[in-house]
Amino acid sequence: xxxxxxxxxxxxxxxxxxxxxxxxxxxxxxxxxxxxxxxxxxxxxxxxxxxxxxxxxxxxxxxxxxxxxxxxxxxxxxxxxxxxxxxxxxxxxxxxxxxxxxxxxxxxxxxxxxxxxxxxxxxxxxxxxxxxxxxxxxxxxxxxxxxxxxxxxxxxxxxxxxxxxxxxxxxxxxxxxxxxxxxxxxxxxxxxxxxxxxxxxxxxxxxxxxxxxxxxxxxxxxxxxxxxxxxxxxxxxxxxxxxxxxxxx
Numbered sequence: 001x002x003x004x005x006x007x008x009x010x011x012x013x014x015x016x017x018x019x020x021x022x023x024x025x026x027x028x029x030x031x032x033x034x035x036x037x038x039x040x041x042x043x044x045x046x047x048x049x050x051x052x053x054x055x056x057x058x059x060x061x062x063x064x065x066x067x068x069x070x071x072x073x074x075x076x077x078x079x080x081x082x083x084x085x086x087x088x089x090x091x092x093x094x095x096x097x098x099x100x101x102x103x104x105x106x107x108x109x110x111x112x113x114x115x116x117x118x119x120x121x122x123x124x125x126x127x128x129x130x131x132x133x134x135x136x137x138x139x140x141x142x143x144x145x146x147x148x149x150x151x152x153x154x155x156x157x158x159x160x161x162x163x164x165x166x167x168x169x170x171x172x173x174x175x176x177x178x179x180x181x182x183x184x185x186x187x188x189x190x191x192x193x194x195x196x197x198x199x200x201x202x203x204x205x206x207x208x209x210x211x212x213x214x215x216x217x218x219x220x221x222x223x224x225x226x227x228x229x230x231x232x233x234x235x236x237x238x239x240x241x242x243x244x245x246x247x248x249x
Contacts, residue, residue, distance in 0.1 A: 001029045002100060002156075003083030006091050007073035012042040014092040014201065017051050017126060021094040023057045026101065032059040033080055035073040038066075043091075055103075061166050071169035078167055078235025086157045086167065092201045093153040094126055103156055112122040112191035114183060117154040119198040126201055133247050135192035141184035141188025145226070148218065149247070150190070152176045154198045162188055172227070174217040178225050214244065 004022055008015060015034075022032055036044055044061065051059050064076060078086060085104065089095060099117070107115050121131045135149050144150065157167055166183060168174040184190060218240055222233040 001031060001083035002027055002085045002087055003081035004032045004087045004089060005074055005077030006034045006089050007037060007070045008039060008043050009037040009089045010041045010043060011091040012046050015043055016048055016050055016093060018091050023054060024097060026098060030058055031083060032078040033062060035062045035077045037068050037073045069155045071171050071175040083157055086159060088155050089153045092203060094199040096197050102195060102197060103125050103193055106193045108198050110191045112189045113158040114188050114190045115156050115193060116150045117193040117197045118195055119151050119154055119200050120196050122199040122201045124203050126199055132196045134194060135194050137192055139192060144180055144184055145236040147243040148177050148240060150180050151200060172225060174221055178221055181226060
């Protein structure tokens, strides 16, 4: 079974299209775990309507009592999951047709427990913008420090190789990148499928502010989470900046 985990927060405009992209994958043995993080819009109602109209799609809505943030929502989904494979998709992103089939076949071929793919930036209406992010065949811990190319909505884990208890998003900023760092440090092999299989929907207005926040977050990861020396932090940060700009031009 493939377990697809989708954190949800105020995504009434996007979640139906995201679910369409999941249910059209053609995977017969699949569960979809939607974890709502106290949405204040109509997200829950939209999801319940979608479940009612797709009763055989294996979709389950989880509504925890307290606020969890994205990291907690994903962690709850992981704990509730039953599949050998765990895939992640943010509630406003989209998978292209047969993304899961391509990636699962790739993982079987490579024997890797952790994989990610290429993706394309899209506008708020999910129209592709022509900027495709390519990914390497493999990525080590030191390479990942300089190139945060692993995008959460492309990631799949094989829990027979990567221990489920190791797949825990920490409660810090850039929790997804922090998890990739931790897994690579532990020696898990990460394989990249260099195919454009996901649309990354960009919905904000302040990209320059996003970049400043991203720079602060990655620096804090180096110094506080990874406890890198100042010299290695600077070296990694320069590489990160170069690759971050390269992904967006």
